[in-house]
Amino acid sequence: MAFYIGIDIGGTNIKAGIVDELGNLLGTAQRPTGVGRPLTEIFRDISRTVDEALATSGLNRSDTSAAGAGCPGAVLPDRGLVVYNNNLGWHDVPLGPELSALLGLPVVVGNDANVAALGEAVAGxxxxxxxxxxxxxxxxxxxxxxxxxxxxxxxxxxxxxxxxxxxxxxxxxxxxxxxxxxxxxxxxxxxxxxxxxxxxxxxxxxxxxxxxxxxxxxxxxxxxxxxxxxxxxxxxxxxxxxxxxxxxxxxxxxxxxxxxxxxxxxxxxxxxxxxxxxxxxxxxxxxxxxxxxxCTLGYQAGLIGAAMAAMQHLNKGDF
Amino acid sequence: MAFYIGIDIGGTNIKAGIVDELGNLLGTAQRPTGVGRPLTEIFRDISRTVDEALATSGLNRSDTSAAGAGCPGAVLPDRGLVVYNNNLGWHDVPLGPELSALLGLPVVVGNDANVAALGEAVAGxxxxxxxxxxxxxxxxxxxxxxxxxxxxxxxxxxxxxxxxxxxxxxxxxxxxxxxxxxxxxxxxxxxxxxxxxxxxxxxxxxxxxxxxxxxxxxxxxxxxxxxxxxxxxxxxxxxxxxxxxxxxxxxxxxxxxxxxxxxxxxxxxxxxxxxxxxxxxxxxxxxxxxxxxxCTLGYQAGLIGAAMAAMQHLNKGDF
Known part of the structure; x- marks a missing residue:
């Protein structure tokens, strides 16, 4: 069984979830986003939230194959770039590459509504x-x-x-x-x-x-x-x-x-x-x-969908 | 090089074209549809029109791999069925299976606007x-x-x-x-x-x-x-x-x-x-x-698109 990390970066909270290849959510964690802080702090907290979600699911980073992150606004999935996000005040943030370096995993980035739709399509x-x-x-x-x-x-x-x-x-x-x-x-x-x-x-x-x-x-x-x-x-x-x-x-x-x-x-x-x-x-x-x-999944749709987007990206050889 | 037959069944004319795997139209022919005639006569004329198109392209039926037919109205491609076509007065006509038997080839059927769109996408x-x-x-x-x-x-x-x-x-x-x-x-x-x-x-x-x-x-x-x-x-x-x-x-x-x-x-x-x-x-x-x-192809879009739909269907193993 392969496992994937799903991350949801909202204006209020950062959420992370660990998802298996069938779309089951095995553990979650969340922290306040703290909009306005330096990006390095926010990224560090994303990494911590991922570790907490891993702990609740009884898994390690090395058990996971890839991560997906959803956030509001205009996102270019091919480049992992958040072009514009008015909730977070982000412009041209290279979210995919930064998270990939932090987590030591390939990371795909998507618009939050899109990844949530994938979550409902896979498991909702x-x-x-x-x-x-x-x-x-x-x-x-x-x-x-x-x-x-x-x-x-x-x-x-x-x-x-x-x-x-x-x-x-x-x-x-x-x-x-x-x-x-x-x-x-x-x-x-x-x-x-x-x-x-x-x-x-x-x-x-x-x-x-x-x-x-x-x-x-x-x-x-x-x-x-x-x-x-x-x-x-x-x-x-x-x-x-x-x-x-x-x-x-x-x-x-x-x-x-x-x-x-x-x-x-x-x-x-x-x-x-x-x-x-x-x-x-x-x-x-x-x-x-x-x-x-x-819809049946609520906020979990975004976590499951982000993880499933990562799985699809990996399986298609797109990383 | 593989070749495919494209057929357009309109309220006025039946058209046929021979198309290579790159979407080039090699030969065409047409005859009046003669709406209201028995279906067997119309099908016979479709077969004749295909032979005339083959003749103009210097090919034989045995040179072709599959055929596609577009017609107006509601069409179920999976079953080759024309559910309803008010130009032709057709209801539940099994166009795909009938043409397949007449031509001795696998035949895919589609709505004429859809196959024309594929023609413009491939070659227009x-x-x-x-x-x-x-x-x-x-x-x-x-x-x-x-x-x-x-x-x-x-x-x-x-x-x-x-x-x-x-x-x-x-x-x-x-x-x-x-x-x-x-x-x-x-x-x-x-x-x-x-x-x-x-x-x-x-x-x-x-x-x-x-x-x-x-x-x-x-x-x-x-x-x-x-x-x-x-x-x-x-x-x-x-x-x-x-x-x-x-x-x-x-x-x-x-x-x-x-x-x-x-x-x-x-x-x-x-x-x-x-x-x-x-x-x-x-x-x-x-x-x-x-x-x-x-658009650049005019009526040829329907012929090229129908032939390309047949090619795609064949390549996907969907016949």
Whole structure:
């Protein structure tokens, strides 16, 4: 059995995990990232976190074959380079070579959404599927695309930004500069905007009882019977269904996995979503339907996926 | 050198071509399809057309290793089955097995837009590129996706319908049943609709001098200095750019090739289109830009692509 190290470098925490060749997570550890510190300190802490994860799994560095690291932002996997990461304030950081020197292992680097998608494809909601698109409904709409079992990063290595697919031309301004992107409507932020608009128009709505308006407010009030809130939920699901139908018409992945805060609404989201998507598919969607499923791995997806990316890289002789 | 047969079965003509392993077209032939005749007659004529193409290339059937056939509609390549083809009036026609028996060769079947995309990727505008999306701007917006050198057909074998990606939610009704699809705006039909609307609002426009309103009317009048017509052209290119930017943000193919009648406008289309797309790319589109190019092969793309699909199928041991 071969073992691989998965590393997730976020704006808040560094996480590390030890993963076997089947995608099983054997041990994990984490430490605060401490954004703003010198890079050498952060790298040293990544190395320590890896050692702690090894200790919890009862393995040594010499038992592992390669490591993968995911982080947000624009990453060039071929060169192990983090071009830009606004959470960490990184520009042109040679993360792959630096970690490789520290760990004494080949290291592959990827965008965090992409490696998490690979994790869900190998060991999570899309386990056994040959293709999957994993979408995170959080502050933004993150996306990772796995085709024929591998991450699709495109010609310039930064593909899979389907959150920045315009579905409402000249619609809501998006943080990316376009107007009407899927992210502007289908993110938790988009849901909150829809919620606030409906609240302003309907002072009697149960939604006003929420202490803070967040991505749960409309779903909670809808469950309590509030018709205006149900309208917000319906509108939100319409936008999301529009985006997913676009993706299925174009790519027909075997699975679309949804993660992030909004996906925690469970069947209140998934049941109407599947029905709305089905109605919009070209030619009925063909013989075999894309399954729309909740992600199952949470933060572990990034660790497992980073490790599996390292395994694939090694097996293809790409190091 | 190995040789392959490419067949294109359209609503008007059956075409056949002989292609070498490098994608060179060595000989072609064609006959009318004669839609409505018994299938046995049409199949017999396909076989005759293949023999005529062989004769023009100086080869025999025994010189060829496999054949590929493209036709419109929903096709299941795994079973060689044409599920539905409204041009030919076909339902569940086992085209692959029937042609295989007639030609005495393994036969692979594909959707015509998909095999044409492979042709452009192997020997046309995207020659040498590892990934390409080929879009035909005709009556509709056809699309074929080539990733890692192979046609992407998705889980249910009928993917690549990016013409049916909604870009204007609740916009123009599309023939597919959705509203606001890229096809409703970026097809020649969509361009004609924009042209007619502008003509109705501007009785003095030069566009009224056209005998018939078609996909050239607005471009021609714009070239002659008509400001209203230029506005139509600008709007049309805006819609198309929106769709292409969506595709690039998501997939970052190395090349997007545009074919069909509207693409014949050349740089009057491509120069402003490239600039508008560039402005809409996420994060500036990364280090390497997708090239947006005119298709170069015309009808030959379908023949070359069908033959190359047969070659790939044979080389992978998939027959």
């Amino acid at each position: 909601c899309a386990k056994g599927a040959s293709s999957a698109i994993i979408i995170t409904l959080g502050t933004g709409v993150g996306c990772g695309v796995v085709l024929n079992g591998s991450i699709w990063t495109g010609w310039s290595s930064t593909a899979s930004e389907f959150g920045h697919m315009v579905i409402v031309r000249d619609g809501r301004p998006c943080t990316c500069g376009r107007k009407g992107c899927l992210e502007s409507y289908a993110s938790a932020t988009g849901l909150i905007a829809l919620t606030r608009e409906a609240m302003a128009a309907h002072p009697d709505s149960l939604m006003h009882r929420a202490e803070d308006v967040d991505g749960r407010t409309a779903f909670d009030a809808a469950r309590a019977g509030d018709i205006v809130a149900q309208g917000v939920v319906d509108d939100y699901i319409d936008y999301l269904a529009c985006g997913l139908a676009n993706l299925i018409n174009g790519l027909q992945p075997e699975v679309i996995g949804l993660g992030g805060g909004v996906a925690e609404q469970g069947e209140a989201l998934f049941t109407p979503l599947r029905e709305k998507v089905r109605r919009e598919l070209y030619g009925g969607g063909g013989e075999r339907s894309t399954r729309i499923l909740p | 505008c995207a020659k040498g590129a590892s990934s390409a999306i080929i879009i035909t701007l005709g009556t509709g917006v056809g699309c074929g996706v080539v990733l890692n050198g192979s046609i992407w057909t998705g889980w249910s074998s009928t993917a690549s319908e990016f013409g049916h990606m909604v870009i204007v939610r609740d916009g123009r009704p599309c023939t597919c049943g959705r509203k606001g699809c890229l096809e409703s705006y970026a097809s020649a039909t969509g361009l004609i609709a924009l042209t007619r609307e502008a003509m109705a609002a501007h009785p003095d426009s030069l566009m009224h001098r056209a005998e018939d309103v078609d996909g050239r009317t607005a471009f021609d009048a714009a070239r002659a200095g008509d400001i209203v017509a230029q506005g139509v052209v600008d709007d049309y290119i805006d819609y198309l750019a929106c769709g292409l930017a969506n595709l690039i943000n998501g997939l970052q193919p190395e090349v997007i090739g545009l074919g069909g009648g509207v693409a014949e406008q050349g740089e009057a289309l491509f120069t402003p289109l490239r600039e508008k797309v560039r402005r809409e790319l996420y994060g500036g589109g990364g280090e390497r830009s997708t090239r947006i190019l005119p």
